[in-house]
Amino acid sequence: GQQLNQSPQSMFIQEGEDVSMNCTSSSIFNTWLWYKQDPGEGPVLLIALYKAGELTSNGRLTAQFGITRKDSFLNISASIPSDVGIYFCAGHPQGAQKLVFGQGTRLTINP
Amino acid sequence: DGGITQSPKYLFRKEGQNVTLSCEQNLNHDAMYWYRQDPGQGLRLIYYSQIVNDFQKGDIAEGYSVSREKKESFPLTVTSAQKNPTAFYLCASSLPEGGRGYNEQFFGPGTRLTVL
Numbered sequence: 016g017q018q019l020n021q022s023p024q025s026m027f028i029q030e031g032e033d034v035s036m037n038c039t040s041s042s043i044f045n046t047w048l049w050y051k052q053d054p055g056e057g058p059v060l061l062i063a064l065y066k067a068g069e070l071t072s073n074g075r076l077t078a079q080f081g082i083t084r085k086d087s088f089l090n091i092s093a094s095i096p097s098d099v100g101i102y103f104c105a106g107h108p109q110g111a112q113k114l115v116f117g118q119g120t121r122l123t124i125n126p
Numbered sequence: 127d128g129g130i131t132q133s134p135k136y137l138f139r140k141e142g143q144n145v146t147l148s149c150e151q152n153l154n155h156d157a158m159y160w161y162r163q164d165p166g167q168g169l170r171l172i173y174y175s176q177i178v179n180d181f182q183k184g185d186i187a188e189g190y191s192v193s194r195e196k197k198e199s200f201p202l203t204v205t206s207a208q209k210n211p212t213a214f215y216l217c218a219s220s221l222p223e224g225g226r227g228y229n230e231q232f233f234g235p236g237t238r239l240t241v242l
Contacts, residue, residue: 046229057130057216057233058169103168107229112182115230116168 021104021117029125034091036045036120038104046107047087048114049078053100084109091122099124103107130234132217137239139211147202148235156222158200162166162186163214172215175200176222201236211221211241221228 021038028034037056046065050058062073064087066079071078074090087106091098104117132153139145148227151158161169163173171184175194189208200219204211215238218231 048229048231052234055214055235055236055238057132057218060230060232076193105231112228113171113174118168119166 017104019104019115019117023120026123026124028094030094032094034094034103034122037086037088038117039086043084043109044106045109047080048105050103050105051100052095052116053102058103086091094124096124096126098122129234130217130219131235132234134237137237139241141207141241144203147215149200149234151198153219155219158173159218160202161216163216168179182234211239214238
């Protein structure tokens with residue numbers, strides 16, 4: 016089935032650093048979503064993007080819907096310990112009914 | 127408060143037994159979903175339902191069954207036919223298809239099933 020390539024798979028950073036991760040697809044997507052999952056919990060929706068080129072912020076988080084509609088980026092500025100977790104991208108492929116999820120980026124922060 | 131509840135949080139079963147996982151939502155969402163998550167993996171769709179009394183197979187439906195008798199409830203049964211049932215199971219819901227919010231799925235806290 017349809018797959019999303021999410022990178023990097025894991026990140027080890029110092030508190031206060033900025034973080035960037037991305038998601039790419041070989042086909043066009045109509046929607047991009049970014050979720051965060053804490054250990055043993057369900058994913059929480061962070062940002063939803065619906066238009067190519069759209070740039071949306073949620074506090075220290077900023078996400079963009081790529082112009083080609085085949086990628087999306089998530090940036091976290093000035094990371095803090097509670098940012099630790101797994102970040103998933105998800106997208107709604109053009110012409111498809113179901114959401115497709117990336118494999119996740121595991122973020123670890125050293126205080 | 128509106129949200130999605132899943133129970134129990136942890137479930138242990140013997141091999142060969144069927145087990146039913148509960149999912150309830152009071153968000154008034156029409157669409158509901160079941161996903162499976164294995165360690166270090168993304169989410170894989172098991173079943174989904176866009177309306178009461180109707181549901182469709184996802185990518186990994188074999189060995190699972192669902193029902194949708196009420197809008198707010200979408201229980202998942204893991205049958206003995208599922209060869210590797212130990213996993214983290216997540217339920218989600220969203221607005222009806224066609225609306226802008228349809229793609230924004232909201233997740234429950236999950237149930238971790240361990241088959242001994």
